[in-house]
Amino acid sequence: METKMTQGKPLAVILRFMLPVFLGNVFQQFYNMVDIIIVGKFVGTRALAGVGSTGTIMFLVMGICIGMTVGFSVLTSQKFGAGNEAETRRSVANGIILSFLVVLIMTSLSLLFMHPILHLMNTPPDIYDSAYAYISTICKGIIATLFYNLFASYLRAIGNSRVPLYFLIFSSLLNILLDMLLIIRFRMGTAGAAWATNISQGISAVLCLIFILKKVPGLRPAREHWRLNKDDTRSQLAAGIPMAAQYGITASGTMIMQSAINIFGSTAVAAFTAASKTQNLLMQGFISMGQTMASYAGQNFGHGSIDRVEQGCRDAMKYVLVYSLLAAALALIFMKPMLALFFSSDVNISEILPWARVYVKECVVCYIPLGAIFVYRNSMQGCGYGLHAMTMGIVELFARMTAAMAAMRLMSFPLAAGADPFAWLTGGIFGYGMYRYVMRQIHKKM
Numbered sequence: 001m002e003t004k005m006t007q008g009k010p011l012a013v014i015l016r017f018m019l020p021v022f023l024g025n026v027f028q029q030f031y032n033m034v035d036i037i038i039v040g041k042f043v044g045t046r047a048l049a050g051v052g053s054t055g056t057i058m059f060l061v062m063g064i065c066i067g068m069t070v071g072f073s074v075l076t077s078q079k080f081g082a083g084n085e086a087e088t089r090r091s092v093a094n095g096i097i098l099s100f101l102v103v104l105i106m107t108s109l110s111l112l113f114m115h116p117i118l119h120l121m122n123t124p125p126d127i128y129d130s131a132y133a134y135i136s137t138i139c140k141g142i143i144a145t146l147f148y149n150l151f152a153s154y155l156r157a158i159g160n161s162r163v164p165l166y167f168l169i170f171s172s173l174l175n176i177l178l179d180m181l182l183i184i185r186f187r188m189g190t191a192g193a194a195w196a197t198n199i200s201q202g203i204s205a206v207l208c209l210i211f212i213l214k215k216v217p218g219l220r221p222a223r224e225h226w227r228l229n230k231d232d233t234r235s236q237l238a239a240g241i242p243m244a245a246q247y248g249i250t251a252s253g254t255m256i257m258q259s260a261i262n263i264f265g266s267t268a269v270a271a272f273t274a275a276s277k278t279q280n281l282l283m284q285g286f287i288s289m290g291q292t293m294a295s296y297a298g299q300n301f302g303h304g305s306i307d308r309v310e311q312g313c314r315d316a317m318k319y320v321l322v323y324s325l326l327a328a329a330l331a332l333i334f335m336k337p338m339l340a341l342f343f344s345s346d347v348n349i350s351e352i353l354p355w356a357r358v359y360v361k362e363c364v365v366c367y368i369p370l371g372a373i374f375v376y377r378n379s380m381q382g383c384g385y386g387l388h389a390m391t392m393g394i395v396e397l398f399a400r401m402t403a404a405m406a407a408m409r410l411m412s413f414p415l416a417a418g419a420d421p422f423a424w425l426t427g428g429i430f431g432y433g434m435y436r437y438v439m440r441q442i443h444k445k446m
Helices: 010-042 045-053 055-081 085-112 114-120 125-140 142-157 162-185 189-215 230-262 266-303 306-333 335-340 349-364 367-382 386-410 413-417 419-445
Strands: none
Touching: 010 045, 010 142, 010 162, 010 189, 010 266, 010 306, 045 055, 045 125, 045 189, 045 266, 055 085, 055 114, 055 125, 055 142, 055 230, 055 266, 055 367, 085 114, 085 125, 085 142, 085 230, 114 125, 125 142, 125 189, 125 266, 142 162, 142 189, 142 266, 162 189, 230 266, 230 367, 230 386, 230 413, 230 419, 266 306, 266 335, 266 349, 266 367, 306 335, 306 349, 306 367, 306 419, 335 349, 349 413, 349 419, 367 386, 367 419, 386 413, 386 419, 413 419
C-alpha cells in the first residue's frame, strides 16, 4: 500500500509509517543477535567474542552498502512525491544497476583487506580465527544484504513500510532455524552463523523483488529504463555517496572504539558484545524514526512542503524524548537477564556484568542526543543535503577517536566505553545547528 506522506497530521503520519519499520528493524537485529546467542551457548565464549569483535567491521562494510542504496531511493521518494511515475520507475532501474557495481567493489575490497583490518584492530589471538571465519563469510553475502535493503527502501520511498516487515519476519524465523541447523547439527561454528544470515537476507531480497514486480507497477521499470541515465546517476550518487560516507565515518570511529575495548581481553570483549547487542535492539526506535524521516522529508521536499518537513522534525523529537526515557529504563532493568541469554550455563555472569554495566550506564544518559542525530541527519538527507548531514558523522568520528585514544593511553575501560555516548552528545548538538542552517538555505531557495 502506497502512502502519501504529504497529507494528514505529521505526527500521525510519521508514527503510522514508523511502526512497521521499527518492527522490521527489531527482527533484522535478531539476525546477528541470534547468531551471537547460539554461538555463545553452543560454540563458546571465545567464539562469541570473535563474532562480537567484528561487529564494527560488519557495520562498516554493510553500512557503506546500505548507505548507498538508501541514498539511491531518495530520488525515488522525491519523484513519487512530485507525482512523476515515469521518472520514479526510471530511478528504480538506475539504482539497481548502480547497486550491482557497489556489490562488486565492496565484496572485492572487503575480502582483500580483512586480515590487515583485524590485525589493526588489536583482535586478541585466541579469538582471531573465529572472527575471521565469521566476517569473511558475511562479506561473501554482501549482495543479499544490499539488495534486500535496496528493495525495502524503494517500497518505503512510496510509503509502504509493511511489506518489508512481513518478509523480514519470515526470514528472521528462517535464520533461527538455519542457525540451529548449521551451528548445532553441522558444527560449522561462526561461519555457519554467517551463512544463516546470508541465506535469510537473500530470501528477503527475492521476496521483496517478486512483490514489486507483481504488485507495485509504479516501481516496475520498463525495458527502455534499463540503462544508466546521466541525470539520475548524478542525483543518486550525490545522495548515496554522502550517506555511505556517513556510515563509513561512523563505523571508522566505532572500529577505533572496538580497538580500545579489545586491549582489555576476551572477557571484556564478550561483555561489551553482549551489552552492545542489547543496546542495538533498543536503538532501533531511533534508527526507525530516522528512516521514516528520510522518506517523510523526501516526499514533502519533492512536494514543496518545507514547513511540513519542519513540523515533522519537531514532532519526531517529541517521540525521541518519550522513547529515550522508556529505553533507558528497560536497559537498566533488564541488563542482567539479557546478558544471561548470550552465555552458556557454565559461564559466571558475575565476571561479565561489571564490564557490561559500565557501558550501558554511560550510554543511557545520552539517548536523547542519539535520537536527535537520526532525526536531523535523515531529514537533511531526504531533502537532498547529504553533504551537510555527513558533517555530523565527522564530528562523531573525532569525538570517538578522542575518547578511544585517551582510553588506550590511560588503560581506562570506562573511557573506552564512553566513546559512544560522547560521540552521540557532540553529534546531536552539532546536528541541530546544521539542520537549522539547512532549513534556512531551503527557505531562501524556495
